[in-house]
Amino acid sequence: MIIFARFLNMIPASLIAIALLSSSVMVYAAGYSAPDNVSIEQAQRDISKFMGRPDIALKGDLGWVEDIISIRSVGMDWDIGMSVHEPAESTNIPVGPDGKKIGLFFLHGGSGDFKSMHKQAGLIAGKLGYKVVSMSYPGRHAFHTPSRDWPGRNVTAYDHHKYSLEVRTPIWLRGEHITPDQYDVIKDHSQRPRYGIRTLARAKPGTTFYYRMAGWPMAFEKAGITAMLKHFPEDEYTIYVHGHSTGGPFVNMLSQRVPNVAGILALESSPFGYISRARSAWGGQLGKIDGFSQVTDEEVRLESRVDPFDELYLRSWRDSARYAGPELLGQEGSAALMRLPMIMEDILDNWGDVQKRASFKAEYIVHHGIEDSLTDAAMVTAKRLGLNKVDTAKLVEHYIGLSRELSGAGVKPVPPVMFQISAHSRDHSRDVYEEVIVPLYKAMEPAPRTSLTQFHVGTHGYMNGEVVEGYNVGFGPAVFQQWHDAIMGGWF
Numbered sequence: 001m002i003i004f005a006r007f008l009n010m011i012p013a014s015l016i017a018i019a020l021l022s023s024s025v026m027v028y029a030a031g032y033s034a035p036d037n038v039s040i041e042q043a044q045r046d047i048s049k050f051m052g053r054p055d056i057a058l059k060g061d062l063g064w065v066e067d068i069i070s071i072r073s074v075g076m077d078w079d080i081g082m083s084v085h086e087p088a089e090s091t092n093i094p095v096g097p098d099g100k101k102i103g104l105f106f107l108h109g110g111s112g113d114f115k116s117m118h119k120q121a122g123l124i125a126g127k128l129g130y131k132v133v134s135m136s137y138p139g140r141h142a143f144h145t146p147s148r149d150w151p152g153r154n155v156t157a158y159d160h161h162k163y164s165l166e167v168r169t170p171i172w173l174r175g176e177h178i179t180p181d182q183y184d185v186i187k188d189h190s191q192r193p194r195y196g197i198r199t200l201a202r203a204k205p206g207t208t209f210y211y212r213m214a215g216w217p218m219a220f221e222k223a224g225i226t227a228m229l230k231h232f233p234e235d236e237y238t239i240y241v242h243g244h245s246t247g248g249p250f251v252n253m254l255s256q257r258v259p260n261v262a263g264i265l266a267l268e269s270s271p272f273g274y275i276s277r278a279r280s281a282w283g284g285q286l287g288k289i290d291g292f293s294q295v296t297d298e299e300v301r302l303e304s305r306v307d308p309f310d311e312l313y314l315r316s317w318r319d320s321a322r323y324a325g326p327e328l329l330g331q332e333g334s335a336a337l338m339r340l341p342m343i344m345e346d347i348l349d350n351w352g353d354v355q356k357r358a359s360f361k362a363e364y365i366v367h368h369g370i371e372d373s374l375t376d377a378a379m380v381t382a383k384r385l386g387l388n389k390v391d392t393a394k395l396v397e398h399y400i401g402l403s404r405e406l407s408g409a410g411v412k413p414v415p416p417v418m419f420q421i422s423a424h425s426r427d428h429s430r431d432v433y434e435e436v437i438v439p440l441y442k443a444m445e446p447a448p449r450t451s452l453t454q455f456h457v458g459t460h461g462y463m464n465g466e467v468v469e470g471y472n473v474g475f476g477p478a479v480f481q482q483w484h485d486a487i488m489g490g491w492f
Contacts, residue, residue: 031489031490031491032486032489034418034453034482034486034491036452037453037454038453038454038456038478040456040457040467042478043455043456043457043467043478044467044468046478047471047477047478047481050123050478050480050481051468051471051473051477053128056087056092056125056126056128056129057087057088057089058086058087059086059087063126064118064121064122064134066081066083066148067231068082068143069227069230071219071222071226073215073219074215074381074384074385075385076172076173076211076212078172078173078223079173080141080223080226080227081113081140081141081143081148082141082227083114083118083121083134084131084231085118085126085131086125086131093131094129096238096487100235100237100238101131101236101237102128102238103130103133103228103231103237103238104121104240104241104242104265105132105135105224105227105232105241105242105251105254105261106120106133106241106242106243107135107137107244107250107251108136108244109247110245110246110315110363110367111315111319111357111358111359111360111361112140113136113140113141113148113150113357114135114136114140114141115148115356115357117134118134119463119473119476120476120480123473123476123477128480131232133228135223137220138216138219138223139169139170139172139216139358140358141171142171143171143174144171150355150358151354152168152354152355153168153354153355154168154314154315154359155167164180166180167185167201167314168358169183169201169312170216170312170360172216178208178209178212181204183201183202183204183207183312184201184202184204185202186199186200186201186202187199187200188200194322195319196316196321197318199313199314199316200311200313200314201312201314202312203310205310211380211381211384213309213362214309214376214378214380214381215381216362217366217374217377217402218398221257221402224254224258225257225258228254228260229258232260237260239262240263240264240265240487241254241255241261241263241264242265243269244267244269244462245268245269246270248266248269248270248271249270249273249369250363250366251264252272252414253272253366255415256405256411256412256413256415257406259412262415262416262492263486263492265418265483266417266420267419267420267421268422269419270427271437271440273366273367273368273370273403273404274404275369275437275440275441276367276368276369277369277370278436279432279436279437306370307368307370308376309365309373309376310376312362313361313362313364314359314360315355315359316351317351322426323426323459323460324343325426326425327424327425327426330424365377366403369400369403369404371400374396374399374402375400377399378392378396378399381395382396405444413444413446413448415492416448417441418450418453418492419437419450419452420452420455420479421455422457422458422459422460422462423454424458424459425460426460427460428460430452430454438450449491449492451491453482455475455479458475459474462475463476
């Protein structure tokens with residue numbers, strides 16, 4: 001426990017002790033009960049059941065309608081894009097046990113945008129009739145193309161008298177373009193065992209890029225709240241939120257800030273930022289190390305996040321490789337290494353010459369609760385706004401608060417959290433949930449109801465791979481069936 005506290009340097013040891021050692025069990029009303037495990041055979045049956053539902057006609061020629069909201073946050077204007085997936089006939093939206101319509105709010109993963117969630121959003125709306133909103137992170141919506149696909153590569157080499165790199169940058173406001181003179185391109189070797197050589201765009205102080213990189217966390221908070229208030233009025237809808245991977249910490253944060261959010265659907269979803277940081281420091285994902293005491297200083301250094309707020313990470317084929325390796329190890333064992341050239345060819349072919357999704361990332365500071373970087377971003381924003389010391393301190397506290405649950409009198413509790421994990425996920429093992437993540441949720445005051453279901457099939461990208469012949473949908477529909485049963489069964 002002392003080692004764990006030393007790694008985290010952020011959670012009181014007494015709190016961790018309570019979380020890890022408490023044997024108290026909370027009793028809830030009878031109804032749906034989430035399974036601990038789902039076999040391959042059961043997943044196949046659930047997928048067939050879900051996919052066998054009749055199709056429901058959806059609004060829009062593509063099965064969705066785009067919405068763009070404009071907000072003002074920390075003294076700057078921001079445009080936020082999203083898609084709305086809902087039945088063409090509003091009477092087809094089902095009503096939950098509380099008598100309100102069911103709405104789902106989706107956030108994509110670390111390198112994507114709103115289109116990354118279209119497969120699952122379309123299936124849920126088209127089979128269950130739920131209204132689903134899939135929102136792009138601030139800066140991730142390709143406002144500059146009619147298709148909303150990002151054109152070309154995210155890193156481009158060119159020769160203007162000397163070799164240079166130009167990178168794809170976020171579009172936080174329609175018509176605004178971050179020019180190459182606002183950043184330096186950095187090649188980072190510090191995390192090669194995990195990421196390989198990383199390409200970073202480091203914002204130059206005083207530029208629009210610099211101030212946007214400091215301000216987007218506050219814009220993210222306001223955007224999510226505004227989107228849900230617009231599309232899911234409190235008197236009409238009950239909302240359930242799902243953020244895949246990096247989207248998880250943000251829907252956790254938003255769950256307490258929107259009154260009618262009733263549950264968190266945490267399928268392959270990272271938890272609150274400070275818990276994600278605890279998960280990394282635990283070390284169990286590095287070779288499935290068993291217990292805190294075996295974590296070495298080198299492993300902690302590799303897993304600890306130190307990302308500055310002003311550095312934009314440009315994703316590459318290396319990110320595909322760092323997921324493919326552990327997933328193939330789980331699926332095939334070490335024999336997979338015997339076809340490494342073939343695996344790398346597939347990874348490079350899939351990465352291709354065009355990256356249609358955003359393929360950049362700035363969200364580590366919230367995702368991993370990096371308080372030094374959050375503080376720096378808040379201080380830069382406060383200085384730009386001309387805040388006094390008291391208001392600056394409040395802003396710093398607000399930034400850091402984006403990575404952890406709200407607490408105190410009059411604060412909405414964290415709603416129930418339903419965790420689902422795949423068989424071969426790189427970052428979401430059952431051990432880390434049982435030893436770190438779930439105990440830290442149980443240590444919250446008040447503690448939300450939680451469940452943990454291990455599906456014995458699938459990977460982190462849960463909509464990939466054919467589990468049932470003819471359905472190239474991964475194991476996602478089996479989880480959607482569980483969500484539906486839990487919602488209708490009153491679990492939340």
